Amino acid sequence: xxxxxxxxxxxxxxxxxxxxxxxxxxxxxxxxxxxxxxxxxxxxxxxxxxxxxxxxxxxxxxxxxxxxxxxxxxxxxxxxxxxxxxxxxxxxxxxxxxxxxxxxxxxxxxxxxxxxxxxxxxxxxxxxxxxxxxxxxxxxxx
Numbered sequence: 001x002x003x004x005x006x007x008x009x010x011x012x013x014x015x016x017x018x019x020x021x022x023x024x025x026x027x028x029x030x031x032x033x034x035x036x037x038x039x040x041x042x043x044x045x046x047x048x049x050x051x052x053x054x055x056x057x058x059x060x061x062x063x064x065x066x067x068x069x070x071x072x073x074x075x076x077x078x079x080x081x082x083x084x085x086x087x088x089x090x091x092x093x094x095x096x097x098x099x100x101x102x103x104x105x106x107x108x109x110x111x112x113x114x115x116x117x118x119x120x121x122x123x124x125x126x127x128x129x130x131x132x133x134x135x136x137x138x139x140x141x142x
Contacts (some may be wrong), residue, residue, distance in 0.1 A: 057081060073106060
């Protein structure tokens with residue numbers, strides 16, 4: 001059995017959420033800022049939650065595509081929206097995620113099975129299980 005390994009490198013500088021991130025290869029090179037909804041200045045900057053949402057949605061779509069292929073379900077035009085919420089309270093800040101999957105032409109029954117199987121396979125899902133709540137939602141099919 002072949003094993004694979006990849007290490008992503010990123011460096012954060014400045015003042016954390018009001019700083020800068022850059023990946024080792026320079027493809028990600030972004031200023032960060034606290035969103036206005038959290039009391040920050042907002043503006044034309046990203047934030048860690050956006051970056052997490054982008055990574056999780058892409059990873060989950062890959063897992064979904066993989067399990068669909070194994071289950072012989074055709075996915076045409078499927079997409080995943082990750083909604084990452086950060087909320088503060090007396091105990092500090094916590095994250096939660098909702099993954100909204102649109103899978104045109106897939107029945108609700110097949111779609112629900114695919115979501116659960118993808119959630120078991122996705123490395124991001126595995127990483128957050130037991131740590132943050134994740135809600136899986138199959139979007140209504142038109």
